[in-house]
Structure formats: C-alpha cells, structure tokens
Amino acid sequence: MRRPTTLPLWAISVFVGQIAAQTFTSCNPLHKTCPSDPALGTSWNQTFGASSSLDSAYWTVDAGPANTFSSDGAAFTISQHGDSPTIQTPYYIFWGRVEVIMKAAAGQGIISSIVLLSDDLDEIDWEIMGGNTSFVETNYYGKGNTNESNAIYYPCDGPQNSFHNYTTVWTSEQIEWHLDGNIVRTLPYGEAVFQGATSYPQTPAYLKIGSWAGGDPTEPPGTIAWAGGPTNFDDGPFIMTVQSITVTDGTQNATTYSYGDHSGSWQSINIAQ
Numbered sequence: 001m002r003r004p005t006t007l008p009l010w011a012i013s014v015f016v017g018q019i020a021a022q023t024f025t026s027c028n029p030l031h032k033t034c035p036s037d038p039a040l041g042t043s044w045n046q047t048f049g050a051s052s053s054l055d056s057a058y059w060t061v062d063a064g065p066a067n068t069f070s071s072d073g074a075a076f077t078i079s080q081h082g083d084s085p086t087i088q089t090p091y092y093i094f095w096g097r098v099e100v101i102m103k104a105a106a107g108q109g110i111i112s113s114i115v116l117l118s119d120d121l122d123e124i125d126w127e128i129m130g131g132n133t134s135f136v137e138t139n140y141y142g143k144g145n146t147n148e149s150n151a152i153y154y155p156c157d158g159p160q161n162s163f164h165n166y167t168t169v170w171t172s173e174q175i176e177w178h179l180d181g182n183i184v185r186t187l188p189y190g191e192a193v194f195q196g197a198t199s200y201p202q203t204p205a206y207l208k209i210g211s212w213a214g215g216d217p218t219e220p221p222g223t224i225a226w227a228g229g230p231t232n233f234d235d236g237p238f239i240m241t242v243q244s245i246t247v248t249d250g251t252q253n254a255t256t257y258s259y260g261d262h263s264g265s266w267q268s269i270n271i272a273q
C-alpha cells in the first residue's frame, strides 16, 4: 500500500513553513527537470540508545512527533488520530543495502514501515501490520504504478513482540528482502513488469522509516481493510522501536545524483563524484 503523502492535521498547523518548502521542492523527474539529489556515497550506521539523538546530517523528521530514546532504541509513538512519526534521510542511495533492526508497533491498523522511495516514485517496502502477529509484508512499486499485487507476505514470529532484522539488498540485477538473515524474496529486474513496461525500482532513493495508522477511520475503506481493520486509538499508545539502522550506498564516493532525461531508467542517472 502506498502510504498517503498528505501530512497529518497537527503538522499542518505546526509546520506550515515546512509544507510550503516541500511543495516548492517536490519535483517528479519523469515530467520536469529537477535539482540533483545529494548522495550518501558511503556507508553509515547508528545504534540508538538512551542518550541518542537524530543527527540532522542523516535524518530529518518528516512528520512528528519527535522520537524519544531509551536503552531499547528510538521510539516512534502513535498516541492519537493524525500521529505519524517518520524520519527520512536527506541523502539518496543509488543501489545499496539497508539493514533495520526493529520491533514493530502493535495495534490493529497500525503500520510500521521501512521504505526506499525515489523522486519518480520507485519504491521498495517492508510493511508490518500491528494486528498481524505472524506475517510481514514486502512490496515494491515502479514509477508510481499502483499494482498492489506486488505485495507478498512472509511468516514472522511476533514482529511486534521482539526485534527482527529487516534487510534490503538492492542492485541493478535484483532486489532481495532478508528477514532475520534469510532471503525470503528475490525480485529479478525482468520480473518487475507493469502494463508491459519495466516497473523495477531503479532510481536514486531516500530512506523513510516510520509508522502510521492505515486503520484510521478517516482512511479509505480499502486502506483500512489492507491495514487489518480500524484502529482504536484508546488501545494506544502504539510504539515502533528501532534499535539500529545501517545504510550502504551502492555507488561509493558519489556526491550527487541527477536525472539525465525523463525516462526514469537507471542508465539515465548521472553520478557526480
């Protein structure tokens, strides 16, 4: 399920300036010539503890409330309608590897997500439903297509009760989703097809980690059903906890990525070093 891009109501009143900035800079390279994207170009990791904070060079708070930290890790808390705590990297990776050790949020309709998302809406996802204690979902989208048949669920024992290792390995040849060290899904480039064209995620992507209430009664019925049913906020707070994040850019030493044309193909990406 593609996460809604609209910000929660509370954010609109608090961060009017930020929203204006996002609208101004948001640019789909399939339709426009866009500014280049900053590259990570290296590897980076953080293990969260009680004295941690988010390093602004690596994380921006996309939609609060701000994280709290404990010896367990970074907590992303949903307490009420509209909460959608999310962080995202200001930098992009072009192929690479993302490892997140996470305990998903419990709660019917609550989604814990780890998403790689590019400017032209290629997307690689892990999504864990708070009300489903035995399966986790993997998914992908190419250039913003909306084929929900790409979602596949895999068994996982109590993702809300203990920490699990969600690792994504992304190359020009295939995407691997590793759950607790086992490859559960492999998507070869040629198997990602939508309406006869490739829908393989292949453009520089930033990482977005957070939780949201797909079961919020204001969501469309299809979203609520997918999320596992309506969320009762009285059952909260719903807390997703991230212990550590490791990110490796598959293009080492890159400084920026830019789209050379409007094709959205990986061959069109210009790498500055």
Ligand SMILES: *[C@@H]1O[C@H](CO)[C@@H](O)[C@H](O)[C@H]1NC(C)=O
Pocket (backbone or CB within 6 Å): 044, 045, 046, 246
């Ligand atoms: C995490 O980063 C530190 C500092 O750069 C590095 O020494 C360490 O090897 C990294 N650990 C992992 C698991 O990548």
Ligand SMILES: *[C@@H]1O[C@H](CO)[C@@H](O)[C@H](O)[C@H]1NC(C)=O
Pocket (backbone or CB within 6 Å): 131, 132, 133, 134, 135, 153, 228
């Ligand atoms: C969990 O997800 C699996 C796979 O989609 C589904 O078969 C099962 O019914 C779900 N369980 C609950 C409690 O939603």
Ligand SMILES: *[C@@H]1O[C@H](CO)[C@@H](O)[C@H](O)[C@H]1NC(C)=O
Pocket (backbone or CB within 6 Å): 099, 101, 165, 166, 167, 178, 180, 181, 182
């Ligand atoms: C997480 O899984 C990846 C992929 O299998 C593995 O390389 C990595 O060592 C695991 N991390 C931890 C902390 O076990």
Ligand SMILES: *[C@@H]1O[C@H](CO)[C@@H](O)[C@H](O)[C@H]1NC(C)=O
Pocket (backbone or CB within 6 Å): 147, 149, 150, 193, 194, 195, 196
């Ligand atoms: C949607 O995805 C499914 C499974 O990957 C595939 O069989 C189907 O052809 C796709 N739909 C379109 C319109 O390409």
